[in-house]
Amino acid sequence: MGDWLILLVLVGAGWFYVERAVKHGYEVNVKLQRTMDTEVKDRFNGDEAAAAKANRPVNAYDLNDQRVYMNYGKGLRESNYEMFITRMRMPLFMYLLSTTADSTLRPQDPEGLKKFYNEYFPVARAFNIGLSVVLLVGLFFALRHWLGNWMGLAFCLIVAFQLFILKAPYVQPEVLVATLIVVAVAWIVRTLQDPKWWHALIAGFFLCAWHMSKANAWWRSLRRAALWACSSSLPAINAGSPSSSPDL
Numbered sequence: 001m002g003d004w005l006i007l008l009v010l011v012g013a014g015w016f017y018v019e020r021a022v023k024h025g026y027e028v029n030v031k032l033q034r035t036m037d038t039e040v041k042d043r044f045n046g047d048e049a050a051a052a053k054a055n056r057p058v059n060a061y062d063l064n065d066q067r068v069y070m071n072y073g074k075g076l077r078e079s080n081y082e083m084f085i086t087r088m089r090m091p092l093f094m095y096l097l098s099t100t101a102d103s104t105l106r107p108q109d110p111e112g113l114k115k116f117y118n119e120y121f122p123v124a125r126a127f128n129i130g131l132s133v134v135l136l137v138g139l140f141f142a143l144r145h146w147l148g149n150w151m152g153l154a155f156c157l158i159v160a161f162q163l164f165i166l167k168a169p170y171v172q173p174e175v176l177v178a179t180l181i182v183v184a185v186a187w188i189v190r191t192l193q194d195p196k197w198w199h200a201l202i203a204g205f206f207l208c209a210w211h212m213s214k215a216n217a218w219w220r221s222l223r224r225a226a227l228w229a230c231s232s233s234l235p236a237i238n239a240g241s242p243s244s245s246p247d248l
Contacts, residue, residue, distance in 0.1 A: 006153055010153070032060040061117060097124060100123050128168050
């Protein structure tokens with residue numbers, strides 16, 4: 001009965017989460033687009049090319065690298081995954097996003113390109129919301145044996161409605177990175193508390209996935225995670241009693 005109740009709570013919360021995330025993303029992007037349209041009209045006499053030349057965003061997806069991620073996701077499919085990704089943008093999220101695009105070449109004229117991005121933007125946002133649901137379910141099962149059913153459920157609901165609902169409606173890797181950070185740190189703690197090679201292998205896998213998702217916060221976040229992991233696990237190690245420490 002308890003498992004079925006948890007399942008019903010998860011389904012109901014999931015439906016409400018998706019509905020609110022979609023609405024939040026739509027409302028925010030409409031407000032942003034209205035603000036940008038007003039700026040282009042007032043400052044540039046309606047000339048979007050002049051606004052773009054002045055490094056002013058003219059579309060909601062121009063903010064926070066959303067257009068960049070869509071460009072890479074589409075470009076990977078167009079090039080049959082031979083596109084070179086520049087700077088410090090890591091490829092994992094872009095590879096996942098590319099599953100929503102097809103291999104048809106984008107139009108090169110400004111109007112055709114704008115039409116493409118306007119059509120692809122809602123698809124990419126919907127993909128990220130769906131990805132966030134999958135990540136929440138995975139997060140629950142990854143931490144279930146450590147937190148238990150109800151604590152794990154409460155933790156995932158907090159993550160969903162305090163963080164993911166604000167990040168998922170945008171074409172960014174933040175929800176993917178946040179999930180990988182939590183699971184990676186959890187397995188670092190488990191490896192320190194119970195040093196077996198397969199625990200280290202799992203921790204290394206999630207650390208690699210974290211790095212492949214977003215590298216620019218890697219070292220700063222890893223230092224904090226390492227300090228937290230050591231402070232959490234050293235008392236149990238010094239005590240020499242595995243049973244006194246949490247069991248993932």
